[in-house]
Amino acid sequence: MATAEPLVFNWGVISTGKIAGCFVRDALVDPKTRDVHDIVHKIVAVGSRDVQKAQEFIDREIPGDKSVKAYGSYGEVYTDPNVNAVYIGTPHTYHYENARDAIVAKKHVLCEKPVTSNAAELRSLLKLAKEHNVFFMEAMWTRFQPLVRELKKIAEAGELGEPVVLHADLSGDFDIENIPKTHRILDPHLGGGGLLDLGPYPLVWAIVALYEHPSNKSNRPSHISGSMLKTPLTGVDSSTSFTLTFSEADLHAQAVLSCSINIAPQVPGVTIRYRKGVIYVQPPIYCPTTFSVQYYDKAGTGKVVREEKREANYEGKGWHFQADEVARCVRVGKLESDLWGHDKSLLEMDIFDEVRRQGGYKFPEGVEKVA
Protein backbone atom coordinates (compact mmCIF):
# COMPACT_ATOMS: atom_id res chain seq x y z
CA MET A 1 0.00 0.00 0.00
CA ALA A 2 1.42 3.40 -0.96
CA THR A 3 2.01 5.80 1.93
CA ALA A 4 1.08 9.46 1.48
CA GLU A 5 3.93 11.92 0.99
CA PRO A 6 4.65 13.89 4.16
CA LEU A 7 3.68 17.54 4.27
CA VAL A 8 6.75 19.74 3.90
CA PHE A 9 6.14 22.61 6.30
CA ASN A 10 8.18 25.76 5.66
CA TRP A 11 9.32 27.87 8.60
CA GLY A 12 10.63 31.40 8.69
CA VAL A 13 12.64 32.07 11.85
CA ILE A 14 12.76 35.46 13.52
CA SER A 15 15.94 36.22 15.50
CA THR A 16 19.16 34.30 15.90
CA GLY A 17 19.45 33.87 19.68
CA LYS A 18 19.85 30.84 21.86
CA ILE A 19 16.33 29.51 21.71
CA ALA A 20 15.94 30.09 17.97
CA GLY A 21 18.95 27.79 17.53
CA CYS A 22 17.35 25.13 19.76
CA PHE A 23 14.13 25.29 17.76
CA VAL A 24 15.84 25.02 14.40
CA ARG A 25 18.10 22.12 15.43
CA ASP A 26 15.10 20.13 16.66
CA ALA A 27 12.84 21.03 13.74
CA LEU A 28 15.49 19.50 11.49
CA VAL A 29 15.73 16.21 13.40
CA ASP A 30 14.36 13.45 11.15
CA PRO A 31 10.67 13.22 12.21
CA LYS A 32 10.70 9.45 11.65
CA THR A 33 12.94 9.14 14.74
CA ARG A 34 9.90 10.18 16.82
CA ASP A 35 7.49 8.12 14.73
CA VAL A 36 6.18 11.14 12.82
CA HIS A 37 5.61 10.28 9.18
CA ASP A 38 3.12 12.90 8.02
CA ILE A 39 5.31 16.01 8.37
CA VAL A 40 8.76 17.22 7.46
CA HIS A 41 9.96 20.61 8.70
CA LYS A 42 12.07 22.87 6.55
CA ILE A 43 13.62 26.19 7.49
CA VAL A 44 13.35 28.40 4.42
CA ALA A 45 14.22 31.83 5.84
CA VAL A 46 15.96 33.40 8.81
CA GLY A 47 15.54 37.05 9.74
CA SER A 48 17.83 39.01 12.00
CA ARG A 49 18.37 42.70 12.69
CA ASP A 50 21.72 42.07 10.99
CA VAL A 51 21.89 40.09 7.74
CA GLN A 52 25.37 38.80 8.56
CA LYS A 53 24.07 37.31 11.81
CA ALA A 54 21.26 35.65 9.85
CA GLN A 55 23.78 34.11 7.44
CA GLU A 56 26.06 32.99 10.29
CA PHE A 57 23.07 31.38 12.00
CA ILE A 58 22.19 29.50 8.80
CA ASP A 59 25.80 28.38 8.29
CA ARG A 60 25.94 27.18 11.90
CA GLU A 61 22.51 25.57 12.31
CA ILE A 62 21.61 24.51 8.77
CA PRO A 63 24.99 23.83 7.16
CA GLY A 64 24.93 22.67 3.59
CA ASP A 65 21.48 24.05 2.73
CA LYS A 66 22.15 26.93 0.35
CA SER A 67 18.44 27.47 -0.30
CA VAL A 68 17.73 29.10 3.09
CA LYS A 69 17.26 32.86 2.72
CA ALA A 70 19.14 35.19 5.08
CA TYR A 71 17.34 38.47 5.69
CA GLY A 72 18.56 41.59 7.48
CA SER A 73 15.09 42.36 8.81
CA TYR A 74 12.19 40.45 10.29
CA GLY A 75 9.76 42.04 7.85
CA GLU A 76 11.31 40.29 4.86
CA VAL A 77 10.55 36.92 6.49
CA TYR A 78 6.90 37.88 6.93
CA THR A 79 6.55 38.75 3.26
CA ASP A 80 8.49 35.76 1.89
CA PRO A 81 5.88 33.75 -0.05
CA ASN A 82 7.65 30.46 0.71
CA VAL A 83 7.16 30.83 4.44
CA ASN A 84 4.17 28.91 5.87
CA ALA A 85 4.67 29.89 9.50
CA VAL A 86 6.89 32.22 11.48
CA TYR A 87 8.73 31.16 14.61
CA ILE A 88 9.38 34.12 16.95
CA GLY A 89 12.36 33.81 19.31
CA THR A 90 12.91 37.45 20.30
CA PRO A 91 12.81 38.70 23.94
CA HIS A 92 9.33 38.75 25.54
CA THR A 93 8.72 42.47 25.15
CA TYR A 94 9.09 42.20 21.36
CA HIS A 95 6.71 39.29 20.90
CA TYR A 96 3.65 41.49 20.50
CA GLU A 97 4.96 43.64 17.68
CA ASN A 98 6.73 40.75 15.92
CA ALA A 99 3.63 38.55 16.06
CA ARG A 100 1.37 41.42 15.03
CA ASP A 101 3.48 42.12 11.94
CA ALA A 102 3.61 38.45 10.99
CA ILE A 103 -0.14 38.05 11.40
CA VAL A 104 -0.89 41.14 9.34
CA ALA A 105 1.28 39.60 6.60
CA LYS A 106 -1.05 36.57 6.90
CA LYS A 107 1.52 34.19 8.32
CA HIS A 108 0.77 31.50 10.90
CA VAL A 109 2.68 32.13 14.11
CA LEU A 110 4.47 30.13 16.80
CA CYS A 111 5.65 32.63 19.41
CA GLU A 112 8.03 31.95 22.31
CA LYS A 113 6.89 32.09 25.91
CA PRO A 114 5.77 34.20 27.63
CA VAL A 115 3.64 34.92 24.61
CA THR A 116 3.41 38.68 25.33
CA SER A 117 4.26 41.18 28.08
CA ASN A 118 0.68 41.34 29.32
CA ALA A 119 -2.81 40.00 28.69
CA ALA A 120 -3.98 43.08 26.78
CA GLU A 121 -1.30 42.56 24.16
CA LEU A 122 -2.32 38.93 23.80
CA ARG A 123 -6.03 39.76 23.48
CA SER A 124 -5.16 42.20 20.73
CA LEU A 125 -3.07 39.57 18.90
CA LEU A 126 -5.77 36.92 19.15
CA LYS A 127 -8.33 39.30 17.68
CA LEU A 128 -5.97 40.11 14.84
CA ALA A 129 -5.16 36.44 14.21
CA LYS A 130 -8.87 35.69 13.95
CA GLU A 131 -9.44 38.58 11.56
CA HIS A 132 -6.61 37.39 9.34
CA ASN A 133 -7.61 33.74 9.64
CA VAL A 134 -4.18 32.55 10.77
CA PHE A 135 -3.07 29.97 13.31
CA PHE A 136 -1.49 31.35 16.45
CA MET A 137 0.17 29.50 19.32
CA GLU A 138 2.48 30.22 22.21
CA ALA A 139 5.54 27.97 22.01
CA MET A 140 4.65 26.12 25.20
CA TRP A 141 6.70 23.11 24.18
CA THR A 142 6.27 21.37 27.56
CA ARG A 143 2.63 20.64 26.79
CA PHE A 144 3.62 18.54 23.77
CA GLN A 145 6.28 16.41 25.43
CA PRO A 146 5.49 12.67 25.21
CA LEU A 147 6.12 12.30 28.93
CA VAL A 148 3.61 15.03 29.78
CA ARG A 149 0.98 13.29 27.67
CA GLU A 150 1.80 10.02 29.43
CA LEU A 151 1.59 11.65 32.86
CA LYS A 152 -1.83 13.06 32.06
CA LYS A 153 -3.14 9.63 31.10
CA ILE A 154 -2.01 8.20 34.44
CA ALA A 155 -3.18 11.22 36.42
CA GLU A 156 -6.66 11.14 34.95
CA ALA A 157 -7.16 7.35 34.92
CA GLY A 158 -8.80 7.56 38.36
CA GLU A 159 -6.57 5.30 40.43
CA LEU A 160 -4.76 8.24 42.09
CA GLY A 161 -8.00 9.95 43.04
CA GLU A 162 -8.40 13.72 42.88
CA PRO A 163 -5.42 16.06 42.92
CA VAL A 164 -5.25 18.24 46.05
CA VAL A 165 -1.95 20.12 46.07
CA LEU A 166 0.60 20.72 43.34
CA HIS A 167 4.05 22.18 44.02
CA ALA A 168 6.14 23.31 41.08
CA ASP A 169 9.31 25.36 40.90
CA LEU A 170 11.56 26.43 38.10
CA SER A 171 14.70 28.18 39.19
CA GLY A 172 18.05 28.78 37.60
CA ASP A 173 21.18 30.53 38.78
CA PHE A 174 21.90 33.21 36.19
CA ASP A 175 24.85 34.60 38.19
CA ILE A 176 22.98 37.89 38.30
CA GLU A 177 25.67 39.81 40.17
CA ASN A 178 28.13 39.22 37.34
CA ILE A 179 26.09 39.53 34.14
CA PRO A 180 25.33 42.84 32.40
CA LYS A 181 22.22 44.61 33.65
CA THR A 182 21.08 44.61 30.02
CA HIS A 183 20.87 40.79 30.04
CA ARG A 184 17.27 39.77 29.30
CA ILE A 185 16.88 38.12 32.72
CA LEU A 186 17.70 41.42 34.50
CA ASP A 187 16.53 44.14 32.14
CA PRO A 188 12.98 45.37 32.87
CA HIS A 189 12.83 46.76 29.31
CA LEU A 190 13.04 43.12 28.14
CA GLY A 191 10.50 41.92 30.72
CA GLY A 192 13.29 40.59 32.94
CA GLY A 193 12.88 38.72 36.20
CA GLY A 194 11.77 35.28 37.27
CA LEU A 195 8.02 35.48 36.69
CA LEU A 196 7.95 36.13 32.97
CA ASP A 197 11.01 34.10 32.08
CA LEU A 198 10.71 31.05 34.33
CA GLY A 199 7.15 31.37 35.66
CA PRO A 200 5.47 29.88 32.56
CA TYR A 201 6.94 26.48 33.46
CA PRO A 202 5.66 25.96 37.02
CA LEU A 203 2.41 27.42 35.71
CA VAL A 204 2.13 25.00 32.79
CA TRP A 205 2.08 22.16 35.34
CA ALA A 206 -0.79 23.77 37.23
CA ILE A 207 -2.61 24.10 33.92
CA VAL A 208 -1.88 20.52 32.82
CA ALA A 209 -2.69 18.84 36.15
CA LEU A 210 -5.38 21.11 37.62
CA TYR A 211 -6.93 23.50 35.07
CA GLU A 212 -7.21 20.70 32.49
CA HIS A 213 -8.35 18.10 35.03
CA PRO A 214 -11.82 16.85 34.05
CA SER A 215 -13.16 17.65 37.54
CA ASN A 216 -12.25 21.32 37.04
CA LYS A 217 -14.53 21.62 33.99
CA SER A 218 -12.25 24.30 32.48
CA ASN A 219 -12.82 26.79 35.29
CA ARG A 220 -10.21 29.42 35.98
CA PRO A 221 -8.73 29.62 39.48
CA SER A 222 -11.08 31.25 41.98
CA HIS A 223 -8.18 32.92 43.74
CA ILE A 224 -4.66 34.05 42.78
CA SER A 225 -2.14 35.18 45.33
CA GLY A 226 1.39 36.32 44.49
CA SER A 227 4.44 37.77 46.15
CA MET A 228 7.60 39.11 44.52
CA LEU A 229 11.09 39.65 45.87
CA LYS A 230 12.94 42.24 43.76
CA THR A 231 16.66 42.45 43.19
CA PRO A 232 18.17 45.89 43.89
CA LEU A 233 20.28 45.39 40.74
CA THR A 234 17.47 46.41 38.37
CA GLY A 235 14.23 46.05 40.33
CA VAL A 236 13.01 42.92 38.53
CA ASP A 237 11.82 39.93 40.57
CA SER A 238 14.62 37.61 41.65
CA SER A 239 12.07 35.31 43.28
CA THR A 240 8.33 35.06 42.86
CA SER A 241 5.87 32.71 44.46
CA PHE A 242 2.23 32.45 43.51
CA THR A 243 -0.67 30.29 44.55
CA LEU A 244 -3.71 29.34 42.50
CA THR A 245 -6.85 27.98 44.11
CA PHE A 246 -9.26 25.90 42.03
CA SER A 247 -12.65 25.61 43.69
CA GLU A 248 -15.30 26.55 41.12
CA ALA A 249 -16.32 23.02 40.09
CA ASP A 250 -15.76 19.54 41.54
CA LEU A 251 -12.02 20.08 41.81
CA HIS A 252 -10.80 21.52 45.09
CA ALA A 253 -7.08 21.95 44.72
CA GLN A 254 -4.25 24.41 45.02
CA ALA A 255 -1.09 25.01 43.03
CA VAL A 256 1.89 26.44 44.90
CA LEU A 257 4.29 27.79 42.29
CA SER A 258 7.66 29.51 42.44
CA CYS A 259 10.62 30.66 40.41
CA SER A 260 13.98 32.26 41.18
CA ILE A 261 16.76 33.56 38.98
CA ASN A 262 19.58 33.09 41.49
CA ILE A 263 19.41 29.48 42.72
CA ALA A 264 19.67 26.04 41.21
CA PRO A 265 16.48 24.14 40.28
CA GLN A 266 14.50 22.39 42.99
CA VAL A 267 14.42 18.57 43.03
CA PRO A 268 11.90 17.21 42.33
CA GLY A 269 10.69 20.10 40.20
CA VAL A 270 7.01 19.16 40.35
CA THR A 271 5.12 17.21 43.01
CA ILE A 272 1.47 16.48 42.37
CA ARG A 273 -0.26 15.13 45.43
CA TYR A 274 -3.45 13.14 44.95
CA ARG A 275 -5.76 11.59 47.56
CA LYS A 276 -4.37 8.15 46.76
CA GLY A 277 -0.86 8.82 45.55
CA VAL A 278 1.73 11.24 44.34
CA ILE A 279 3.60 12.05 41.13
CA TYR A 280 7.17 13.38 41.20
CA VAL A 281 8.54 15.05 38.08
CA GLN A 282 12.29 15.49 37.98
CA PRO A 283 13.90 18.58 36.45
CA PRO A 284 14.09 19.97 33.89
CA ILE A 285 10.37 20.55 34.34
CA TYR A 286 10.07 22.31 30.96
CA CYS A 287 11.15 19.12 29.23
CA PRO A 288 10.93 16.26 31.71
CA THR A 289 12.92 13.12 31.06
CA THR A 290 11.53 11.10 33.94
CA PHE A 291 8.68 10.97 36.45
CA SER A 292 7.57 8.49 39.09
CA VAL A 293 4.16 7.65 40.47
CA GLN A 294 3.54 6.27 43.95
CA TYR A 295 0.21 4.70 44.79
CA TYR A 296 -1.06 4.57 48.40
CA ASP A 297 -3.00 1.63 49.80
CA LYS A 298 -5.96 3.96 50.34
CA ALA A 299 -6.70 7.65 50.71
CA GLY A 300 -5.05 9.40 53.63
CA THR A 301 -2.49 6.82 54.76
CA GLY A 302 0.51 7.75 52.63
CA LYS A 303 1.57 4.09 52.66
CA VAL A 304 3.14 3.35 49.26
CA VAL A 305 2.07 0.02 47.83
CA ARG A 306 3.27 0.45 44.27
CA GLU A 307 5.67 2.65 42.36
CA GLU A 308 6.01 3.20 38.62
CA LYS A 309 8.56 5.16 36.66
CA ARG A 310 8.49 6.54 33.13
CA GLU A 311 11.34 7.85 31.02
CA ALA A 312 11.40 9.77 27.79
CA ASN A 313 13.48 8.56 24.91
CA TYR A 314 13.68 10.40 21.62
CA GLU A 315 16.15 12.10 19.35
CA GLY A 316 16.54 15.86 19.77
CA LYS A 317 15.88 18.03 22.79
CA GLY A 318 12.09 18.26 22.68
CA TRP A 319 11.31 21.45 20.73
CA HIS A 320 10.11 19.51 17.67
CA PHE A 321 6.83 18.23 19.14
CA GLN A 322 5.33 21.73 19.17
CA ALA A 323 6.47 22.23 15.56
CA ASP A 324 4.60 19.04 14.57
CA GLU A 325 1.50 20.39 16.30
CA VAL A 326 1.63 23.67 14.38
CA ALA A 327 2.04 21.93 11.02
CA ARG A 328 -0.80 19.50 11.73
CA CYS A 329 -3.14 22.25 12.88
CA VAL A 330 -2.36 24.44 9.88
CA ARG A 331 -2.85 21.50 7.50
CA VAL A 332 -6.46 21.06 8.62
CA GLY A 333 -7.20 24.78 8.90
CA LYS A 334 -7.29 25.06 12.68
CA LEU A 335 -6.60 28.49 14.15
CA GLU A 336 -5.50 27.18 17.53
CA SER A 337 -4.20 24.01 19.12
CA ASP A 338 -6.44 21.74 21.16
CA LEU A 339 -3.57 21.03 23.54
CA TRP A 340 -2.26 24.56 24.08
CA GLY A 341 -5.13 26.72 22.94
CA HIS A 342 -5.62 30.46 23.28
CA ASP A 343 -7.52 30.05 26.57
CA LYS A 344 -4.41 28.70 28.27
CA SER A 345 -2.10 31.47 27.09
CA LEU A 346 -4.74 34.00 28.15
CA LEU A 347 -5.03 32.39 31.57
CA GLU A 348 -1.25 32.54 31.87
CA MET A 349 -1.04 36.22 30.99
CA ASP A 350 -4.00 37.16 33.22
CA ILE A 351 -2.29 35.36 36.12
CA PHE A 352 1.03 37.07 35.42
CA ASP A 353 -0.65 40.49 35.26
CA GLU A 354 -2.30 39.82 38.61
CA VAL A 355 0.88 38.54 40.27
CA ARG A 356 2.80 41.57 38.96
CA ARG A 357 0.03 43.85 40.27
CA GLN A 358 0.19 42.25 43.72
CA GLY A 359 4.01 42.23 43.63
CA GLY A 360 4.28 45.84 42.45
CA TYR A 361 6.25 45.06 39.29
CA LYS A 362 5.53 47.70 36.66
CA PHE A 363 7.30 47.64 33.31
CA PRO A 364 9.13 50.81 32.26
CA GLU A 365 7.11 53.30 30.19
CA GLY A 366 6.60 52.13 26.61
CA VAL A 367 7.30 48.43 27.17
CA GLU A 368 3.64 47.43 27.04
CA LYS A 369 2.38 48.18 23.54
CA VAL A 370 -1.23 47.53 24.51
CA ALA A 371 -2.28 48.30 28.08
Ligand SMILES: NC(=O)c1ccc[n+]([C@@H]2O[C@H](COP(=O)([O-])OP(=O)(O)OC[C@H]3O[C@@H](n4cnc5c(N)ncnc54)[C@H](OP(=O)(O)O)[C@@H]3O)[C@@H](O)[C@H]2O)c1
Ligand atom coordinates in the same frame (compact mmCIF):
# COMPACT_ATOMS: atom_id res chain seq x y z
N1 LIG B 1 11.23 27.58 25.06
C1 LIG B 1 12.26 27.68 25.87
O1 LIG B 1 12.72 26.72 26.47
C2 LIG B 1 12.91 28.98 26.07
C3 LIG B 1 14.15 29.00 26.65
C4 LIG B 1 14.79 30.21 26.76
C5 LIG B 1 14.14 31.34 26.32
N2 LIG B 1 12.90 31.29 25.79
C6 LIG B 1 12.22 32.51 25.35
O2 LIG B 1 12.73 32.86 24.07
C7 LIG B 1 12.90 34.27 23.97
C8 LIG B 1 14.35 34.55 23.61
O3 LIG B 1 15.22 33.98 24.56
P1 LIG B 1 16.76 33.65 24.20
O4 LIG B 1 17.32 33.00 25.40
O5 LIG B 1 16.85 32.94 22.90
O6 LIG B 1 17.33 35.12 24.07
P2 LIG B 1 18.63 35.60 23.28
O7 LIG B 1 19.64 34.51 23.17
O8 LIG B 1 19.04 36.89 23.92
O9 LIG B 1 18.10 35.89 21.81
C9 LIG B 1 17.13 36.86 21.53
C10 LIG B 1 17.25 37.26 20.07
O10 LIG B 1 16.22 38.21 19.81
C11 LIG B 1 16.67 39.19 18.89
N3 LIG B 1 16.40 40.53 19.43
C12 LIG B 1 15.56 41.43 18.89
N4 LIG B 1 15.54 42.55 19.61
C13 LIG B 1 16.39 42.36 20.64
C14 LIG B 1 16.81 43.18 21.71
N5 LIG B 1 16.36 44.43 21.88
N6 LIG B 1 17.68 42.68 22.59
C15 LIG B 1 18.16 41.44 22.45
N7 LIG B 1 17.80 40.61 21.43
C16 LIG B 1 16.93 41.08 20.52
C17 LIG B 1 18.16 38.94 18.65
O11 LIG B 1 18.28 38.33 17.37
P3 LIG B 1 18.81 39.19 16.11
O12 LIG B 1 19.95 40.01 16.62
O13 LIG B 1 19.21 38.14 15.16
O14 LIG B 1 17.69 40.03 15.61
C18 LIG B 1 18.56 37.95 19.73
O15 LIG B 1 19.53 37.05 19.29
C19 LIG B 1 12.44 34.85 25.32
O16 LIG B 1 11.13 35.30 25.24
C20 LIG B 1 12.53 33.66 26.28
O17 LIG B 1 11.59 33.70 27.33
C21 LIG B 1 12.30 30.13 25.64
